[in-house]
Amino acid sequence: MKFDRIPIGKFSLMTQLTQKALRFYDRKGLLVPAAKDTFTGYRCYTYPQIERGVKIRTLSWMGFRLDEIATLLNAEDCGDRELIGEMMQNRSAQNEQEIRRLAKIQQILLKQTDTLELFSMSVSEPTIKEVPEMRVISKRELGSYEVTIGKLIGELFAFVEDSNNPRNNIKLTGPCMFICHDEEYMETGADIEVAIPVSGNVCVDDFSVNVETLPAIKAVSAIHRGPYHEVGTAYTYLFEYMDEQGMELAGPSRALYLNNPDDVPEDELMSEIQLPVNLKE
Incomplete structure (x- = not known):
């Protein structure tokens, strides 16, 4: 042709x-x-x-x-x-x-203003705390942080509020949390688990919901105030603190969501970041 x-x-x-x-x-x-x-x-x-x-x-x-x-x-x-x-x-x-x-x-x-000062004001001083073991319901899948965390949170709360499962007698005992199972930041395909501490009877039946006990940990912790997409500031702050103290990460990090984004402005969102560590005796 x-x-x-x-x-x-x-x-x-x-x-x-x-x-x-x-x-x-x-x-x-x-x-x-x-x-x-x-x-x-x-x-x-x-x-x-x-x-x-x-x-x-x-x-x-x-x-x-x-x-x-x-x-x-x-x-x-x-x-x-x-x-x-x-x-x-x-x-x-x-x-x-x-x-x-x-x-x-x-x-x-x-x-x-001094932006470094502004950022530091959004993160509390690091503290070392003992976190007891806790019974949780959880869901875990691969995805992106921006989409998958919110999706799994919605599915877990839908399970808790399901009126068609009368055998459930669930009481929430702590804030919802994101558990990161990756050793690095992942744009896609991140190994994401969302968990909610609970007590009472839990009947999972055909739901893809897990019931597990998270282990007790010693963690370096800080509170971040502000939008979720800025929480990386807290992770940076905590890892710098751990490096200064000669500490190493000893398990998956946890991010606890302390208030509801439907109830407060984005700038007032509160998240607690917990990094498990091994402490020198």
């Missing part, structure tokens, strides 16, 4: 994609040139490929990752509008979160 060949340089100008990006998209199979010279490897494109190139550039500008762009383009080829809509909604939610983060940063910058 005869077609108009567009050299890579001209195609780069038409799509506003660099030649380096075009070669990368070629290797990834995302935008493969219609023809390549057998001897020189010189790439040529066709006019119908211009639209695909522009879509790739636009989707990248919107914040989609390369694998997401490939999925979106494939969904368009297959006519899967539902998948496209779902991915656009997810991207929108992520953008809203980023907008809130940037707005918070702008507030801090406009205050023209």
Whole structure:
């Protein structure tokens, strides 16, 4: 079939994609040139490929990752509008979160204060405490912190409040907590467990809810005041303290949610971070 060949340089100008990006998209199979010279490897494109190139550039500008762009383009080829809509909604939610983060940063910058002092004020001084063993109901799965923690909390409270299970006689004995089973921060695929301390009769039946006893621990603890996405400040503070004291982490960290985000403003949220440690005798 005869077609108009567009050299890579001209195609780069038409799509506003660099030649380096075009070669990368070629290797990834995302935008493969219609023809390549057998001897020189010189790439040529066709006019119908211009639209695909522009879509790739636009989707990248919107914040989609390369694998997401490939999925979106494939969904368009297959006519899967539902998948496209779902991915656009997810991207929108992520953008809203980023907008809130940037707005918070702008507030801090406009205050023209010592930001290091401001951050330290949001975290209490570290303390060492004995945390007794506790019986909990819990759920555990892989996911992202932003989505999965809230999802599991909702599922656990739905289980507690389930009126269709009269054999449950559950009393909450402590705040809901997030237990981190990973040894590093994970953008996706994090090993997340959410637990609620309870007493009384618990009948799990067919629910994917666990009943377990968390071990007693010695922990370095601090209280963080402010939005959940800023709680990393407390972790940094505690790990620096542990390093100064020659302590090492001795188990999964715990984050206890001390008040309800439905009841207080974001800036007044309270979280207690507990890092299990081995103390020198």
